[in-house]
Amino acid sequence: xxxxxxxxxxxxxxxxxxxxxxxxxxxxxxxxxxxxxxxxxxxxxxxxxxxxxxxxxxxxxxxxxxxxxxxxxxxxxxxxxxxxxxxxxxxxxxxxxxxxxxxxxxxxxxxxxxxxxxxxxxxxxxxxxxxxxxxxxxxxxxxxxxxxxxxxxxxxxxxxxxxxxxxxxxxxxxxxxxxxxxxxxxxxxxxxxxxxxxxxxxxxxxxxxxxxxxxxxxxxxxxxxxxxxxxxxxxxxxxxxxxxxxxxxxxxxxxxxxxxxxxxxxxxxxxxxxxxxxxxxxxxxxxxxxxxxxxxxxxxxxxxxxxxxxxxxxxxx
Ligand code: TXA
Ligand code: MG
Numbered sequence: 438x439x440x441x442x443x444x445x446x447x448x449x450x451x452x453x454x455x456x457x458x459x460x461x462x463x464x465x466x467x468x469x470x471x472x473x474x475x476x477x478x479x480x481x482x483x484x485x486x487x488x489x490x491x492x493x494x495x496x497x498x499x500x501x502x503x504x505x506x507x508x509x510x511x512x513x514x515x516x517x518x519x520x521x522x523x524x525x526x527x528x529x530x531x532x533x534x535x536x537x538x539x540x541x542x543x544x545x546x547x548x549x550x551x552x553x554x555x556x557x558x559x560x561x562x563x564x565x566x567x568x569x570x571x572x573x574x575x576x577x578x579x580x581x582x583x584x585x586x587x588x589x590x591x592x593x594x595x596x597x598x599x600x601x602x603x604x605x606x607x608x609x610x611x612x613x614x615x616x617x618x619x620x621x622x623x624x625x626x627x628x629x630x631x632x633x634x635x636x637x638x639x640x641x642x643x644x645x646x647x648x649x650x651x652x653x654x655x656x657x658x659x660x661x662x663x664x665x666x667x668x669x670x671x672x673x674x675x676x677x678x679x680x681x682x683x684x685x686x687x688x689x690x691x692x693x694x695x696x697x698x699x700x701x702x703x704x705x706x707x708x709x710x711x712x713x714x715x716x717x718x719x720x721x722x723x724x725x726x727x728x729x730x731x732x733x734x735x736x737x738x739x740x741x742x743x744x745x746x747x748x749x750x751x752x753x754x
Contacts, residue, residue, distance in 0.1 A: 439596050440588050443560045443603040452567035454600040455480075460487055462577040462591045463564050464605035465556040467527050467614050467631050468584040469591045470499070470574030471599065472564075478541035478712030481573050482739060485543075486708060487598040490580040491741045493711070495546040496573040497529045497614070498553050501565040506530070506553045509538050509571060515641070516619035522640050525557035527610050527631025531618040544573040546746075547665030547715030554614055560605040576613060577602075586611045618648075664749055665715060667722035667729065671751040675730035683726040685717055687734050697724045707739040714743055718750065 441447045443464070451461045458480040461472050471487065473480035475498045485493060500506050503520050510532025512520060519530060534540075534551045545551050553571075556562065565572060576584035577591045577599075585591045588604035596602070615630035617637065626634060626647040638645050669683070678684050678694040686700040687710060699717040701710035721729050731747060734740050 439599055440592050440602045440604050443563075443605045445563075447601070447603060448560065448563050448567055451564055451601050451603055455564075455568050455572065456570065458483075459600035460484065460598070461564075462585075462588075462595060462599050462602040463561055463574070464558055464588070464603065464608055465499075465561045465574075466558045466608060467556075467610045467612060468586055468608055469577040469588065469602075470561075470572075471577035471591075471595065472499070472572045472574040474568070475544045475571040475573035476539045476541060478543050478716075479708055481541050481543045482708045482711035484573065484575065485711065485742055486739050487595055488575065488578070488580050492745050493543065493546050493714075493742050495548055495550075495552060496544050496575050497616075498540055498544060498551060499556055499561065499565060499572045499574055500553060501562060502555055505571070506532075506555060508535065509540060510534055510551045510553055511620075513619050515624045518641065519617060519619065519624065519637070520555070523632050524555040525562070526555070527557075527612070527614045529554040529614045529616045529628075531616060531620060531627065533620050540571055540573070541712065542715035542719070543712055547718065550618075550620055552616060558605065558608075560603060564603070584613060617645075664746070665718070666750050667718050669722050669726050670728045671747060672728055672730045673747055673751055674733045676732070678730050679728075681726065682728045682730045683721040683724055685721065685729055685731040687732045691732070697721055697726060701734075705735075707735070707737075707743065710734065711739045711743055714746065 458477050473484050529552045531552045578585050579594045586608045588602050591602050610631040613630045615632040616628035618625045683697040684694045688705040701713045734743050
């Protein structure tokens with residue numbers, strides 16, 4: 438049985454599982470999170486696989502305190518003000534990613550920004566301290582289902598897909614964290630949640646805009662989580678490579694090519710391919726090539742999310 442009461446021993450075992458690249462669901466004060474070692478690309482890919490999420494969206498990375506958060510992202514003055522007032526708590530801050538940020542590219546969906554939260558829940562805190570690594574954790578439900586506020590909810594959705602579910606009773610807030618982008622001149626609320634807009638406005642002494650619509654489909658450029666898009670053109674489903682192109686390969690049957698090549702997974706493992714996707718795009722983009730040819734990726738399992746991202750990147754201006 439995957440559900441265990443969150444005793445000291447169970448938290449220790451959960452920390453070992455997480456450091457070993459496995460998935461652990463755990464309570465926070467907002468909702469239960471589906472956690473993975475944020476520095477391990479394959480572990481992060483396993484989150485998307487377990488949730489059956491057909492898209493890679495950036496995840497919230499959980500850390501123990503403000504200092505740990507500042508190691509991952511740049512705390513602007515507004516960011517520091519919000520962090521001081523609401524951390525630990527139901528607030529996530531989107532910051533510019535630090536240069537040496539150890540978090541896997543897949544956790545931030547290849548973006549230069551990172552969403553970080555310091556949860557207040559005692560079990561989440563104990564787990565973060567025991568793991569001593571940042572934990573990426575979206576809500577612990579299947580894609581399209583509501584967020585879980587009890588261990589039983591998590592078990593119903595993900596019982597056979599996680600190494601362990603730490604049971605800490607019902608969550609207190611029951612709503613996800615409020616996500617605030619502090620990368621710009623003024624903070625912008627990207628998702629309403631546990632900390633209200635009024636509370637934030639009172640603290641900062643000014644009105645705060647709430648970005649409209651789906652953060653995955655930005656309506657006002659510059660405001661929302663934009664998708665990472667390489668500046669090179671992408672040529673999808675390439676069966677051969679043309680002169681001057683770079684190649685993203687998949688599987689064993691790779692066309693002969695003298696130029697820059699990265700194989701997402703020589704063994705055809707979609708989990709490995711997902712973990713390597715964004716760093717491969719970045720590396721080949723940095724090679725200065727005009728076009729990146731990409732071999733066909735099967736559409737099953739994580740392949741759906743990989744292809745979704747590649748199609749969006751191919752369409753980007
Ligand atoms: O309460 C919560 O926040 C829960 C618990 C488990 O902590 N976690 C959660 O995580 O809801 P997740 O990964 O499902 O939430 C991600 C949200 C999305 O709205 C996403 O678009 C936004 O945060 N987000 C993450 N990284 C971002 C980034 N770099 N830029 C803009 N938005 C980002
Ligand atoms: Mg969710």
